Amino acid sequence: MEKRNAKAGSLESSDLLVVIEENKPGEELEIVMHSIVEKQYGDRIVQIAHEIATQKGLANVRILIQDRGALDYAIRARIETAMERFERGL
């Protein structure tokens, strides 16, 4: 059976693609991130994703992020959109 998932964003410059997948029961929140500015901002991106997932109570998911140099506002917007879509089952 295919895992429940949702995505938001794109791989265009200044954007990011966020995919959220359901984890197996018992597994913890997992964040996998690749960014063109990973050395400088990688930790920050993971921190934002963690914050939003915690706020929304999403513990049993895997968040995959491919960043193309997005600013904080766009990172937050895409992660929140992906999570809301995930919750709505889109």
Place this chain on the structure above:
Amino acid sequence: MGTNLLFVPGNNPAMVQNAGILGADTVIFDLEDAVSGEQKDAARKLLKMALESITYEGCETSVRINAMDTPYWEMDLKIVAEAGIDGLIIPKAEHGKDIERISDILDTIPGADGVFLIPLVESALGVENVYGIASSSKRVRGVFFGAEDYTADIGAVRTKGGEEILWARGRIVNGAAAAGVEAIDTPFTDVEDIEGLKKDTLFAKALGFDGKASVSPRHCGLIREIFYPGDEEIRYAIRVIDTVKEAEKTGKGVASMDGRMIDKPIVLRALKVLRAAGIKEDFRYE
């Protein structure tokens, strides 16, 4: 006021975050045609976050919400108004009562007191009803003509010369002037044809339009240059208003300047120049 209004796709972070430095007086973040149905939620969220975190200095921000016959418009309106927007562009405007409805909703949103509305008139019915639309709410700052949808609606072929939209343009300018609001002309859609843009913009100004929209940052500078009054024009307009004010104060029946009587059309033209230059002037000609 904005002499040039630039459309920016509402779901494109690169353009959204740079919108303030593209040379537009008013940026129109587009949630309508530039965003597909399944991406409306993403664009709305992106704009909300952008408006809450980016300072757009030197230009006004507005959002073209989705049309009122869609399931999206009300959420668009609430989210961007709460996030802090200067104005809203209302597409497919056909009746004043619809604009009143939007105005009433804005009245209930904290911090949305100053949000202006620019109905986009782009159908045969909208053009017929333009005065009612323009005068429907004190929030209406201008009426914006959308020629692409309009020509499709009346069954005309859209041309660069624009003969097919001449009547509608005149009616828009007239309806806006009668209601005391601005008239904004349709974009010139050939991004590469700068000479065509110049001709079209000069013609729109001659017809009485106060500004023009564009779909490319490349068009902003020229539109501004054409619509923005020159220094001499601004100085003359200030002198006209000062002279009329002085004449009123001293009880003179007729004001004159440089040996010429200043009558109502001259005053109204001067006020229009000051408005175009972004100079606030509360003087009302009685």
